[in-house]
Amino acid sequence: QKEVEQDPGPLSVPEGAIVSLNCTYSNSAFQYFMWYRQYSRKGPELLMYTYSSGNKEDGRFTAQVDKSSKYISLFIRDSQPSDSATYLCAMSAMNTGNQFYFGTGTSLTVIP
Amino acid sequence: EPEVTQTPSHQVTQMGQEVILRCVPISNHLYFYWYRQILGQKVEFLVSFYNNEISEKSEIFDDQFSVERPDGSNFTLKIRSTKLEDSAMYFCASSGQGGNSPLHFGNGTRLTVT
Numbered sequence: 544q545k546e547v548e549q550d551p552g553p554l555s556v557p558e559g560a561i562v563s564l565n566c567t568y569s570n571s572a573f574q575y576f577m578w579y580r581q582y583s584r585k586g587p588e589l590l591m592y593t594y595s596s597g598n599k600e601d602g603r604f605t606a607q608v609d610k611s612s613k614y615i616s617l618f619i620r621d622s623q624p625s626d627s628a629t630y631l632c633a634m635s636a637m638n639t640g641n642q643f644y645f646g647t648g649t650s651l652t653v654i655p
Numbered sequence: 656e657p658e659v660t661q662t663p664s665h666q667v668t669q670m671g672q673e674v675i676l677r678c679v680p681i682s683n684h685l686y687f688y689w690y691r692q693i694l695g696q697k698v699e700f701l702v703s704f705y706n707n708e709i710s711e712k713s714e715i716f717d718d719q720f721s722v723e724r725p726d727g728s729n730f731t732l733k734i735r736s737t738k739l740e741d742s743a744m745y746f747c748a749s750s751g752q753g754g755n756s757p758l759h760f761g762n763g764t765r766l767t768v769t
Contacts, residue, residue, distance in 0.1 A: 641753030
């Protein structure tokens with residue numbers, strides 16, 4: 544079983560839609576959760592960083608962590624064509640040797 | 656905002672040659688990483704580096720690869736005897752406190768081996 548599972552998509556939505564991106568994980572020790580946005584041929588850009596369970600909001604983006612279900616989500620409100628990218632989830636823990644575990648990424652296209 | 660910078664942005668080399676990819680991590684970060692991404696595929700971990708030594712490496716990071724922090728700011732990845740299958744994007748990343756703080760990536764070096 545992979546440490547982190549993420550549906551690769553592709554996901555295609557109309558402009559203005561609410562987008563939900565998700566990852567599941569198997570290691571209950573994970574405490575730190577990240578979402579990255581990656582445009583084609585660019586480096587992953589950190590969007591959201593959360594610790595433990597709960598919600599965190601930043602503008603149109605909301606990150607949600609449910610540690611009991613080992614499930615994290617990223618919601619994008621009022622999606623824009625500029626949100627078209629690949630979204631990667633990543634996670635880490637104090638006892639995983641300073642390593643980060645990535646999902647495979649979900650490709651998102653927002654259609655004008 | 657501080658950022659990780661990588662040079663060159665694109666490197667073309669012939670099979671069998673050696674290349675050095677360069678990175679300047681965020682200045683107060685202590686943990687440094689190299690990742691690889693073959694076109695259309697997932698981000699793969701290569702190596703992590705802390706306190707002037709390798710802390711962990713993946714199966715990909717064999718004797719063909721080496722890393723170095725030659726001074727207080729640069730972090731390099733050397734690939735010897737390049738092969739066609741080494742063609743990929745190589746990303747440097749850094750973190751302030753390892754797994755307890757977020758990872759920040761550079762924009763990568765696109766390596767093309769011909």
